[in-house]
Amino acid sequence: MLAAAIALAVALIALPFRAIGLLNNRRERRFALARAEAEAGQKRIFLMRHYQDSTLVDALMAGEIWHDMTREQLLQSWGEPVEIEEKALKTKIRHVYKYDRIGVGRFARRVTLDNDRVTGWER
DSSP: OHHHHHHHHHHHHHHHHHHHHHHHHHHHHHHHHHHHHHHHHHHHHHHHHHHOOHHHHHHHHTTOOOTTOBHHHHHHHHOSOSEEEEEEOSSOEEEEEEEEEEETTEEEEEEEEETTEEEEEEO
16 A cells, blocks of 8 residues: 555656656757748748749649759759769760668669759659
8 A cells, every 4th residue: 555655656756757848848849840831931042032933833842843943943842862973974964863762772662863954753
C-alpha cells in the first residue's frame, strides 16, 4: 500500500513536467510550421519576381517537372539532388540528377538533362 501511495505521489509530481514538455513540443511544431509557411511565401515572391508568370510559379511550387524545363527551374522545383552523374557525349553534355536515396546506388527519382534542359525522368 505504501508503494502504491509513493507511485501515485511521483506520478502527480511528474504530471506538470510532462505537460510542460508537451506544450514545448506543440509550440516547436507550431513555430516550425510557421517558419515553413513563411519560407514558402518568400520563395513564391522570389519566383514571381523572377518569372512574372503565375502558372509557371504554381507548377514550380507544386514540385512539377516537364520536358525542356531548364536546370534552374528543376532545382527550384525539386531542390538540390543527392548525386549528379555527368557524361560528355559528342554533341551534348548529359547530367543525371538523382534524388531520394533508397539504397546503395539506388534512387527513387532520376532526372536526365541534356545541355541543361530536362529530357526525361524516372520515378
